Amino acid sequence: MAQLEIRLSGFGGQGLITAGIILADAAIREGKQAVQSQSYGPEARGGASKAEVIISDTAIDYPKVKEPSVLLAMSQEACDKYLESLRDDGILIIDSYYVKKVPETRARVYSLPITELAREKLGKVIVANIVALGATVEITGAVGQGTLEEAVLSRVPGGTEELNRQALAIGFQLGRKQLEK
Amino acid sequence: MAQLEIRLSGFGGQGLITAGIILADAAIREGKQAVQSQSYGPEARGGASKAEVIISDTAIDYPKVKEPSVLLAMSQEACDKYLESLRDDGILIIDSYYVKKVPETRARVYSLPITELAREKLGKVIVANIVALGATVEITGAVGQGTLEEAVLSRVPGGTEELNRQALAIGFQLGRKQLEK
Amino acid sequence: MGENERQAVLMSGNEACVEGALLAGINFFAGYPITPSTEIAEGLAERLPRHGGKFIQMEDEIASMAAVVGASLAGAKAMTATSGPGFSLKQENIGFAAMAEVPCVVVNVQRYGPSTGLPTSPAQGDIMQARWGTHGDHPMIALMPASVQESLTLTIEAFNLAEKFRTPVILLLDEVVGHMREGIVPPRKEEIMIKKRKKPTAPPEEYLPYRAEPDGVPPMANFGDGYRFHVTGLVHDETGFPRGRGSDGDYLVRRLTNKVKNHFVPMVEEYLTEDAEIAVVACGSVARSAKRAVNLGREQGIKVGLVRPISIWPFPEKAIKDLAGKVRAIVVPEMNLGQVALEVERCACGKAVVYRLNRIDAELITPDEILAKIQEVK
Amino acid sequence: MGENERQAVLMSGNEACVEGALLAGINFFAGYPITPSTEIAEGLAERLPRHGGKFIQMEDEIASMAAVVGASLAGAKAMTATSGPGFSLKQENIGFAAMAEVPCVVVNVQRYGPSTGLPTSPAQGDIMQARWGTHGDHPMIALMPASVQESLTLTIEAFNLAEKFRTPVILLLDEVVGHMREGIVPPRKEEIMIKKRKKPTAPPEEYLPYRAEPDGVPPMANFGDGYRFHVTGLVHDETGFPRGRGSDGDYLVRRLTNKVKNHFVPMVEEYLTEDAEIAVVACGSVARSAKRAVNLGREQGIKVGLVRPISIWPFPEKAIKDLAGKVRAIVVPEMNLGQVALEVERCACGKAVVYRLNRIDAELITPDEILAKIQEVK
Amino acid sequence: MGTGKKVRIDVNTDWCKGCGICIAFCPKKVFDPLPDNKPKVARPEDCIECMLCELRCPDLAINVGGGSDGRK
Amino acid sequence: MGTGKKVRIDVNTDWCKGCGICIAFCPKKVFDPLPDNKPKVARPEDCIECMLCELRCPDLAINVGGGSDGRK
Amino acid sequence: MAVKELLDRYTRMEKLPHIWCPGCGHGIILGSVLRAIQRQNLEPDKTTIVSGIGCSSRAPGYMKFDTLHTTHGRALAFATGVKLARPELNVIVLSGDGDCAAIGGNHLIHAARRNINLTTVVFNNSIYGMTSGQYSPLTPHKRFATTAPYGNVDHPFDLCQLVIAAGATYVARGTAYHTQMLIDLIAKGIERKGFSFIEVVTQCPTYYGRKNKLGSAIDMLNWQKEHGVPVKAAAKLPPEKMEGKFVIGELHCTQRPEYVEEYQRIIDRMERE
Amino acid sequence: MAVKELLDRYTRMEKLPHIWCPGCGHGIILGSVLRAIQRQNLEPDKTTIVSGIGCSSRAPGYMKFDTLHTTHGRALAFATGVKLARPELNVIVLSGDGDCAAIGGNHLIHAARRNINLTTVVFNNSIYGMTSGQYSPLTPHKRFATTAPYGNVDHPFDLCQLVIAAGATYVARGTAYHTQMLIDLIAKGIERKGFSFIEVVTQCPTYYGRKNKLGSAIDMLNWQKEHGVPVKAAAKLPPEKMEGKFVIGELHCTQRPEYVEEYQRIIDRMERE
């Protein structure tokens, strides 16, 4: 793998920056190079939110993601805003709960009921980011499932491990189903 | 006259800076060029005090006095410190009340009882600076008596005009006597 | 000034600054005492109320700078004065004034630094700070008078430039100029060109407080005039409101820089440079010694001239570049460890050799020293 | 750090700065929150008491800087962290630390300015301010990390340099480096060279607190160790006391400047410059883009190299002068309107043509832009 | 209590952020929460026009008693 | 009323600046002013060792009651 | 008056909705300030609102007057310049607890000492909201903040007492909950000549609330309701019953020469001379 | 103890005589501080004196301890660093009315709020002496100064009341005239744990005296004698009799947790964990 560039986007409060950190952490655990960065809005809260991760086998110089090959969009606004930058051969993963209008694109699109499942199966919208992460990793193979779980468990608040493990499992499953299609 | 450089020195509180300003003012009134400057001690009060005046018919560039042709010394310390800088063909005027030890010099020396006269004749040591100014001007011809008086009267606190006029007269007289010698 | 005779008057550089400010139409001063600038505050404390203006001694220099900006927004011609330590403290709000485009004059009577240094002694150590003291890219205009007369005229000019460019202007005196007294002829009111900030011609509904005209400067309404506009130190667009966009920053900060860079005419005194083979570049009081040294050099047959940046910022690049193309050597005497020299070296671009002459023992560099250097590089 | 495995850890530049400080032996931090530096204060608020150290949030940045100097005099390894507006406010007391020779580390995580600017956006607009922000001539050391790993190692280095030279050292992060996360391998305690200030060997009666040794640096006693010495921001002689003499100032300020100038070894990364015909000079996060551009250029057969000043102040004059003698063109990309370029132009001295590449729209300059410039000047 | 007559209460749902303050502190329980926690004017006839909801709405999103022709 | 015995009062004339405070506030009028306004210990026998002159001398120029062997 | 008219007359509607978090008390205070301005019938063209930096300090951006968003902590110093230069303007300063009591503390006490005719409203949410939750000089002892991970070591100011001691002539404390009282207090502050100071206890559910497990904005308003005791009631309560509570209402109201007028007197005297 | 011993033990005699003007009260206060230090038997090697900038702030230079002459107004902030970094040191701050109450006002109230164990002595001569006579925040209304040529428009702080309101646990006021009382007050300030503050009313004959025609240093001391009313006496006087006078003695003495100790408690807790 040369350099995998992933953008996780949505709105503030969805935990996308945490997701980005966990993803980069997992990559590091596998001995890869990784850079994670994020955008801060003018008020650093509310509004759009964006986390970016670059995973590579070699040193990463320029640390920003310009044309991601993977875009996760967890809000309509984010989807509309960032789709343009996605590579033509890229992968778009959208949360069908928020993104109703799937724009036209040459990328492969996976529309997943991420938030819906988090709510339905776990009763906690708050872990939608972990569900998304599981699905994304499953679909892209960015990192291994094991290291991702390690990274998740080391970064979530004490006492929420089980919840997050379940969220991750749901995510993996969601991804797998898509791949099987 | 090319450029006349005068240094008035003594200790803080003797009014030497005022004297310097008055002298420069008088020169200006005569249409000459003049620059007045002073040294501030680290605390701007107490200790040594020094005012310098350059009078010239043409523009004055470098505004500081390095080798004065006239040195007024109203304290022993000032005399000892600044004599060295006086030009060999210069004029040294000392207040005999404070400067007891007249150092050797090739300059012409005038030892005058400035403070003594101010105290004796006017009962006010505070106008010794004006007495000194009168004597200095009389001896050096730096400016005219009339303009000097104008300058003095325009710069002293209201109500002290007469006192200062008298002090000036005493100074003139003191100078004249010396010249007559 | 009252009287109208053309009789020269003896005053100090600091006093002349007060006179200049009054002639320029100052009506607000906020300050905090500090040697060797205090006489400016004291002079205005006495004079301003006689002219219907206001003087206030604030709790510190930060507050003084803030009050000046506030007063200017309310329509006043406002000034503050300080020295080294106070100048450091004012930097944040000087940056605000630059960003929000609030005209004002900041006098810094340079004293010996760093830190408390030698409070009553001269130096020219704040030249680079005048340009770069506040954070971020920003425009800066700074003027350095070399005489008492110029202290007066450049104070007026500082107000004019501030009003013209809607930006803080720094008057960079040094202690020598601030404290020495010379005879000067104050101009008559009617002889002075007074520049006032452009007022909006649009009605309030249409007023865009940060929409620049071709000269790069937006017209400025006063608070209280019915325009009800917003002023902020955040990056803002033409409406004056922040939108948090980098593109607004790009547009704004470039405009701020360019309005000065493209429209400010650098002020330089050239003396005997026409046929010069050696040049001295000097500012403020040191330029006086330099002029004397040049004269002495000429007497000795040395083809030497003087370039005196009167406006030190923006740096008179062109004048120095031209000079470097003409002379063999440039001597840069300064009462610091080499600040103007940095820019001279840059602009000389290898075309002329730059020699530094630095004195930091609290004494004005003498003509003899400069002459010696001229002879050395001859 | 606790664990000793060589497993890389993911952390941000700000977090790495915290780790570096702890490894360097910090035991005092005073600060005031400001984006984008706040995580450093937050990290140390949590970590310091666990190491027996002290964290205090002061009432403002001025007080933070003051407390840091006070703590250092009492023997602590002390640091503060801030961004643009706070950096402006700290300047007066940074100058005090330079003058009184008090070791300390000042972190400035640069954000978009001037003024409040764009608080969460990157820029490199405080480079000149880091050198010239305080009044008067003074020495200054400033380091600019380009990666999270370097944020850690240069924080340690900043403490070492501060202790070695008895002077404030500035760690000039930019928001990109401060906020991005990378995997880094924190060194083991025993792998790190820790420099401590020289202690006096003389007994208290003979101690001259400002008598420098041949390296220009005087040994430093702690308050409370029985030396009973005097510290002031006034010009002082070797005893530490002021005498109001210009000659003391001359000696002192030259010594302060020279101890750094003559003994500091500039830190520069050179990459593929050996045979280069074109060079890029870039710092901080921009240097990452530059490295990529250089690699891309090489792929296209362009002989291009990179010089990255790690210590931006004192400016690595020699490296740039040598470079200018070697290459035809120098490209200087910066997230400002041209600050490093000024020094590069000066040092190039006309020998190489200097091209500026400036971006101030709050985005990191991309490798493509730099490559395009390289191709343009090729 | 209330006036019996329906008071006009306008909620600007574009501005409302669903904090629930109006709902919680209405003395007459005039509002019911919608799924997004924004208020539904459920019992306008109970409103006593105490204005508390309007005064306490952090988003200036509630208007009680009609426009400028309101009685207050 | 004084101890009758002469109290040793030392004035450091090098430090004394002649402010006259000691002279003015000595309850026993022990000092007389010299021409330069510095104090002359004129009536040491009247001294009651109240120490006020020592405490109030702004120049730390007065020592009452001998050196460290003093009784205070 | 209904909010619609208030919005029309005094706000920059195109800037709304504001940036504040759901349930943030700053919006309630903003509404109260506008209502007080309306109550006092201030001429909008002659009214200037000045703030520093912080979530609270964003308020002026929404208000249709001349508005000045300055540097952190310095609002009162800027406002002093505005007022002195143009005394006919009504100048209102909006500030946060950090802005006003931390970095801006000196300007606060000096403005109070001068008794300059400004009205200052402090949005006291006991935290630095804008920078995401550090303790402020008004964060209670032992409470948590990002920079007080082990509980706050500092003790807070009683800011009203401080400002009274500094010389302010009108000092009051309100809460976001007691909105009607708050409007009265601000209105009176505007009415009074001299330095008027109104501290408003308010909620930051996002940082202060979350860090200290204080529940929702509603819970925090309820806390204000239960812990804010009106002056008169407080006077009757024994000290132990006031433990942990705070007094609200008008705390201080007196008269002293106002700064700008005093200065004007000098100008007038000069003119007569 | 006789002054000779005091000088030997606690002063840098080679620096004396000091730079202050004849009759300047700063010397009296310096003597009183030294005597209080002696009374409390502070270990000289463990005592640090910190000052800002001003005539008064020159005092530490004459004192044989670790001495720190900082920037204008910032002494308390530097001292906070010294004390926190090395709590076993006795830290005494000497400051002027300008240094402490003008530019340094914020550090003063925050140090008081934290109740950090420092002793602060303010040399209040009602003027900026060092810079030759501008008004300070403690210059009385209508008095003259170089920047108040028409009489001071400002009203002064009651600095002791301000510091009490800010949270100091020991606050007292003395004068240069009442030297014995002054030594007692400073000694007690040192003894007390927490933030101790002693304002000393003193004379600057050179600027404040001259500008306001108050006569010699002796006249000014007499004024202090006649206008400084001890706390107990003041309590008995009707308000009209206190007009123009000021209270001297111990004004406030209470107990609250001290900052450095509180912080140490956290460190100790961490270690136990």
Ligand SMILES: Cc1ncc(C[n+]2csc(CCOP(=O)(O)OP(=O)(O)O)c2C)c(N)n1
């Ligand atoms: C000089 C300076 N220091 C620090 C900051 C960062 N800063 C911005 S807002 C703020 C605190 C705001 O707290 P507060 O005033 O209580 O307002 P709130 O956000 O809580 O309403 C700080 C520290 C700054 N902008 N400028």
Ligand SMILES: Cc1ncc(C[n+]2csc(CCOP(=O)(O)OP(=O)(O)O)c2C)c(N)n1
């Ligand atoms: C930042 C800064 N501002 C101003 C000054 C100038 N300054 C030095 S001392 C002083 C005032 C001193 O007054 P005070 O503290 O009352 O001491 P005093 O001289 O009266 O004893 C001032 C304004 C300075 N040194 N630094």
Ligand code: SF4
């Ligand atoms: S109080 Fe306002 S913002 Fe909150 S839920 Fe009700 S209408 Fe919406």
Ligand code: SF4
């Ligand atoms: S006005 Fe009062 S009663 Fe009516 S809805 Fe609002 S809060 Fe309820």
Ligand code: SF4
């Ligand atoms: S000790 Fe008392 S009585 Fe004796 S000389 Fe001094 S003041 Fe007078």
Ligand code: SF4
């Ligand atoms: S009090 Fe001290 S300084 Fe003053 S006259 Fe007496 S001995 Fe001299």
Ligand code: SF4
């Ligand atoms: S962070 Fe706190 S203060 Fe800021 S807007 Fe959100 S709730 Fe309000």
Ligand code: SF4
């Ligand atoms: S100027 Fe005033 S305060 Fe300063 S030493 Fe002289 S008398 Fe004392």
Ligand SMILES: [Mg+2]
């Ligand atoms: Mg707050």
Ligand SMILES: [Mg+2]
């Ligand atoms: Mg004073």
